[in-house]
Amino acid sequence: MSAPTVYDVAERANVSIATVSRVYRNPGTVREQTRDRVLVAARELGYVPSGNARGLASRSTGVLGLCFPDYADPDLDDDDAEQTLYADEITRGMERAARRHGYALLIAASLEDGPESLVASVAGRVDGFAVLARTVATEDLELMSRRLPVVMIAGPREIDHLDHLEVANLDGEFTMTTHLIADHGLRRLAFVGGGEDSPDARARFAGFQQALRAADLPVPAEPAARGDFTQAGGREAARRLLARGAPPQAMVFANDQMAIGGLDVLERQGMRVPADMAVVGFDGIPLGRVVRPSLTTVTQPMRRLGETAVDLLVERLADPDREPRSEMLPVTQTRRASCGCPEPAPR
Amino acid sequence: MSAPTVYDVAERANVSIATVSRVYRNPGTVREQTRDRVLVAARELGYVPSGNARGLASRSTGVLGLCFPDYADPDLDDDDAEQTLYADEITRGMERAARRHGYALLIAASLEDGPESLVASVAGRVDGFAVLARTVATEDLELMSRRLPVVMIAGPREIDHLDHLEVANLDGEFTMTTHLIADHGLRRLAFVGGGEDSPDARARFAGFQQALRAADLPVPAEPAARGDFTQAGGREAARRLLARGAPPQAMVFANDQMAIGGLDVLERQGMRVPADMAVVGFDGIPLGRVVRPSLTTVTQPMRRLGETAVDLLVERLADPDREPRSEMLPVTQTRRASCGCPEPAPR
DNA sequence: GTGAAAGCGCTAACAT
């Protein structure tokens, strides 16, 4: 079971190891007859080039990495589906883009860090990598980014010499809120935020605030309620808002899962959506299209995040000295029934 | 930007490279004071061990691989969601399990094979890998499996000395079909299959046939219709079945996506499900819980497939000579409204 | 077009 090497192949094909190597790297520079001999020998032996040896000799691995937080534990049903989905979509986007560029993808979810932290183990094996916000200690990132390309996805731009990617959270929520105010004539809107430390939720809240301000409506300093991004959290928040009396005319949830939880509570309490209460989310998860009423939301380009991350990585690999770039990906408004817009036609 | 090596760290910490290496591999065997010196030096330099050099020297990479087919192309909405979801869940399962065992995960979707096929590029970088059925030419697999652990997920067991993992397709469909016959008293059932070459769909059909036979009902030699596993395919198949006259009392779809497409067509044609027509799927995708009527289905343990694959890999890594194993993972019956069972209570 | 030889950065005996 010990793997054959270039030496074995070379011997069998009566050529030097250099030629074997060439057959794989620059087939063009080897005479056809010789090349065939090598290929046949390789096949007979079951030879596969060692990625490690290659990487070591050529100082590049042909692999790009992705680090993301380890969402949720067990077999939890779908409440973790969102974050999980988020990471998955990014993974898929990166995977595709990486392959297009001839790279493989190494993925690693953080757990805890021994002396060899997650980053280090990834960093040692790849030509560059992407990190989802708040996966990795800033300090470690700082270190790594001095030696190989790193792009930070979502979240605030913590390290200024890093390439950075985010979505237009503020803009998206501003536009959505303005839609509620201007197009549906609503004036009492409640924002349901996420945990204090979520920069995404904060940016969305800021967009919400701006829209109120722009419309000369009273601007709350804090979200009317907070949730933990799960459906359960959304239910909870909706209940609290309703219990408070003087219910708003619209609930603007910081994400879709919470909005869907909210929808459920509203229905059970006999409120009609959108007639009595408009509801909007953020993210654009598939579920939102299926729930009734279908969910109006701000759709994130999740897959494109992954693709763009790879693009940035590849660019920087090609030109290590180019200025760090920060890109903001646009979001799109998905107007369905829960805000009062007409139910879109089924496909 | 050229990465520091053990030599740089050793020099800075006034120790030998061996000591540096030890600090990372067996911290216990180095005096604390020395260890700290090394760690400090490493940190100052931004040192990260090279995975390649490590792998080369130690003949093991600490990475497990996964190859899967490249489902669908563009940004296709949700019709590819299923296969995609399937692969994702397996990926997640493997990722978690791999991490538990201290491995990272390299993923690669096949595209086409140059001289360096997908397998080869994966095989050269990992300690062992899993392959989703029909991703990789059998011949290549045969070759690879002689040099490193390979486990084949789903599909038939094409190579007998490979570890192999599958789900109880036949059993699951047998039980489901029997439920329709015995518990709901249905007697005219139509099976909607997948492409001819899908071993999964075939196994499910076989389970369907067995159930009919066991109930002394007429046993069709072929599925009543076929689809391509998408919702559109399911719609199409349902339409054809309906157009044929003498509609069945139940449609048994080879997977959930098709079943959901079927549900849609039935509703539009004014048939009530399950009153006029029972519908069941296979897979257990999240969407099935949300559609109305909610979909009765056979749920696959997707994530566990990934976990088990890793377990098999790790076992074989520990004992390369153990007999090849083939495991069949159980499926579960998910009875919801579309077969005539009561709608389960919302959570 | 092909071969010879020098590393790539690390681990793993084996010394000390």
Next chain:
DNA sequence: ATGTTAGCGCTTTCAC
């Protein structure tokens, strides 16, 4: 507890 020294399997000049 720490240092010395071979490789690991490949790529890559540089000759021929």
